[in-house]
Amino acid sequence: xxxxxxxxxxxxxxxxxxxxxxxxxxxxxxxxxxxxxxxxxxxxxxxxxxxxxxxxxxxxxxxxxxxxxxxxxxxxxxxxxxxxxxxxxxxxxxxxxxxxxxxxxxxxxxxxxxxxxxxxxxxxxxxxxxxxxxxxxxxxxxxxxxxxxxxxxxxxxxxxxxxxxxxxxxxxxxxxxxxxxxxxxxxxxxxxxxxxxxxxxxxxxxxxxxxxxxxxxxxxxxxxxxxxxxxxxxxxxxxxxxxxxxxxxxxxxxxxxxxxxxxxxxxxxxxxxxxxxxxxxxxxxxxxxxxxxxxxxxxxxxxxxxxxxxxxxxxxxxxxxxxxxxxxxxxxxxxxxxxxxxxxxxxxxxxxxxxxxxxxxxxxxxxxxxxxxxxxxxxxxxxxxxxxxxxxxxxxxxxxxxxxxxxxxxxxxxxxxxxxxxxxxxxxxxxxxxxxxxxxxxxxxxxxxxxxxxxxxxxxxxxxxxxxxxxxxxxxxxxxxxxxxxxxxxxxxxxxxxxx
Amino acid sequence: xxxxxxxxxxxxxxxxxxxxxxxxxxxxxxxxxxxxxxxxxxxxxxxxxxxxxxxxxxxxxxxxxxxxxxxxxxxxxxxxxxxxxxxxxxxxxxxxxxxxxxxxxxxxxxxxxxxxxxxxxxxxxxxxxxxxxxxxxxxxxxxxxxxxxxxxxxxxxxxxx
Numbered sequence: 001x002x003x004x005x006x007x008x009x010x011x012x013x014x015x016x017x018x019x020x021x022x023x024x025x026x027x028x029x030x031x032x033x034x035x036x037x038x039x040x041x042x043x044x045x046x047x048x049x050x051x052x053x054x055x056x057x058x059x060x061x062x063x064x065x066x067x068x069x070x071x072x073x074x075x076x077x078x079x080x081x082x083x084x085x086x087x088x089x090x091x092x093x094x095x096x097x098x099x100x101x102x103x104x105x106x107x108x109x110x111x112x113x114x115x116x117x118x119x120x121x122x123x124x125x126x127x128x129x130x131x132x133x134x135x136x137x138x139x140x141x142x143x144x145x146x147x148x149x150x151x152x153x154x155x156x157x158x159x160x161x162x163x164x165x166x167x168x169x170x171x172x173x174x175x176x177x178x179x180x181x182x183x184x185x186x187x188x189x190x191x192x193x194x195x196x197x198x199x200x201x202x203x204x205x206x207x208x209x210x211x212x213x214x215x216x217x218x219x220x221x222x223x224x225x226x227x228x229x230x231x232x233x234x235x236x237x238x239x240x241x242x243x244x245x246x247x248x249x250x251x252x253x254x255x256x257x258x259x260x261x262x263x264x265x266x267x268x269x270x271x272x273x274x275x276x277x278x279x280x281x282x283x284x285x286x287x288x289x290x291x292x293x294x295x296x297x298x299x300x301x302x303x304x305x306x307x308x309x310x311x312x313x314x315x316x317x318x319x320x321x322x323x324x325x326x327x328x329x330x331x332x333x334x335x336x337x338x339x340x341x342x343x344x345x346x347x348x349x350x351x352x353x354x355x356x357x358x359x360x361x362x363x364x365x366x367x368x369x370x371x372x373x374x375x376x377x378x379x380x381x382x383x384x385x386x387x388x389x390x391x392x393x394x395x396x397x398x399x400x401x402x403x404x405x406x407x408x409x410x411x412x413x414x415x416x417x418x419x420x421x422x423x424x425x426x427x428x429x430x431x432x433x434x435x436x437x438x439x440x441x442x443x444x445x446x447x448x449x450x451x452x453x454x455x456x457x458x459x460x461x462x463x464x465x466x467x468x469x470x471x472x473x474x475x476x477x478x479x480x481x482x483x484x485x486x487x488x489x490x491x492x493x494x495x496x497x498x499x500x
Numbered sequence: 501x502x503x504x505x506x507x508x509x510x511x512x513x514x515x516x517x518x519x520x521x522x523x524x525x526x527x528x529x530x531x532x533x534x535x536x537x538x539x540x541x542x543x544x545x546x547x548x549x550x551x552x553x554x555x556x557x558x559x560x561x562x563x564x565x566x567x568x569x570x571x572x573x574x575x576x577x578x579x580x581x582x583x584x585x586x587x588x589x590x591x592x593x594x595x596x597x598x599x600x601x602x603x604x605x606x607x608x609x610x611x612x613x614x615x616x617x618x619x620x621x622x623x624x625x626x627x628x629x630x631x632x633x634x635x636x637x638x639x640x641x642x643x644x645x646x647x648x649x650x651x652x653x654x655x656x657x658x659x660x661x
């Protein structure tokens with residue numbers, strides 16, 4: 001009861017509410033700009049969380065997360081270009097509706113679907129996270145090592161493209177995390193005799209460089225001539241209540257698909273919206289209208305991608321295992337605040353957990369108002385000239401990263417990470433495994449070595465713990481399936497090339 | 501035999517990074533310490549896997565065709581190089597020169613280099629961004645950006661007037 005009251009008072013504090021709403025609005029704005037996306041929104045805001053206490057910083061990150069996922073639908077509907085990859089499936093029916101002069105209604109459907117998806121996934125989060133945390137309380141170092149390994153295997157297995165490159169990206173993240181102090185003994189290692197490196201690579205400059213700065217370089221590299229984007233003006237109209245009620249099955253099914261996929265490490269919102277769209281197309285009574293401006297298509301995509309927000313927070317909060325780069329950054333932000341996500345969080349910081357749950361509810365309700373009132377206004381931001389936008393982002397990255405530790409070394413780390421990220425994009429290495437490896441690295445190393453100490457150096461003892469063993473088997477199956485799929489795809493491609 | 505340049509370069513880069521990191525985990529350090537308590541155990545194990553993966557990628561690039569057959573994006577190298585040089589100078593000058601002068605120089609130059617040519621918009625964006633960001637960080641977040649502050653600047657302006 002005390003925790004509930006404490007969370008309530010934190011939530012109704014004007015500053016926290018303002019940050020929550022402001023974060024959601026900023027998230028919609030960034031999400032609406034094609035190519036910027038949720039990771040950039042979160043990494044840009046990450047340095048600001050340093051000067052805030054835990055509640056407002058969590059409010060800001062949650063607002064940005066949900067807002068940016070929703071914001072992607074605006075540009076998908078208005079200019080046939082998804083603002084974020086998560087909104088890719090929204091284009092299929094959103095833009096045809098826009099062409100039919102029903103852009104206002106398409107925005108209304110997208111908003112209602114996003115809000116419903118977000119709210120349903122929040123309910124699942126509230127129910128599932130404490131249960132999972134209770135199981136997590138039984139975990140020792142060996143189980144945590146197996147769980148960390150399982151998360152890495154999932155992320156690597158489902159990373160787009162080349163499996164070997166995914167594994168190498170993950171190893172790179174783990175290696176970068178080993179620079180500096182050993183988490184067990186405190187000895188310094190891999191420091192190249194640099195005083196700055198002895199403290200290790202800080203999370204903010206590394207992530208900001210890897211994702212945000214490399215994104216700027218990538219967009220500069222891709223667009224030889226910046227083209228103006230024609231944006232048709234449109235208003236906003238909510239669908240009739242009877243129409244919404246008539247499609248409740250699509251709403252519920254898509255939200256549950258999104259929540260479920262969100263809990264799986266590495267799969268993410270893009271896959272969830274595609275799976276949900278495919279399922280709606282298969283089962284909808286209006287399936288013949290899909291691709292021609294069918295609201296069910298928008299509902300399936302938007303409800304699922306926003307439902308991922310709550311789903312992805314289930315393993316992040318209850319076990320401390322992030323499922324995607326966005327939750328990895330959020331996990332890092334929480335750790336910086338002195339809060340360690342994991343099973344004990346529910347016992348030690350119950351008020352904070354209630355705050356997070358309630359904040360997610362408010363964020364999703366705020367989407368309803370912000371989408372309706374400001375959606376069409378935000379959509380105009382899409383027309384901002386890209387050179388101005390990219391230059392402003394560079395300035396924001398510099399001031400944000402510098403202000404964390406007030407040192408020029410962080411700017412150097414950001415630049416090097418940015419170049420590395422750009423090189424990786426160019427050579428088609430996935431970036432998500434790097435950040436998951438970097439964030440999970442210390443936990444995996446610590447639990448591995450503690451497990452080795454407990455088992456007196458005998459690694460075979462790791463396989464005698466039932467939970468750990470099942471996680472090792474799951475990891476092996478996942479990796480084996482990925483290798484099999486990879487080889488099969490290569491064989492099919494070779495076979496297709498053969499006759500030619 | 502068709503070579504896969506992407507994998508070859510990627511594998512080479514991984515091997516290069518491995519060689520660089522190997523200098524830091526040379527055998528002999530913490531040699532008497534048992535495996536579980538040795539700070540080098542984990543990095544060495546990772547490095548071994550990393551180098552093996554890099555070698556496999558490079559070999560695959562040499563002897564197998566391209567794995568990913570999707571179109572390679574065209575890169576505007578001139579623009580990338582220009583923005584990289586500008587950004588490096590800006591990041592380098594940020595602390596010693598200060599946020600306001602460095603940004604007043606960097607922002608318009610960067611916008612111009614990226615191909616936008618409306619002077620009034622560039623000037624307005626620069627002024628609003630510099631003043632707005634300085635105010636937001638110094639006054640709202642209580643993090644004073646490095647170098648000369650807005651109030652000193654205004655005082656100097658007033659003094660000169």
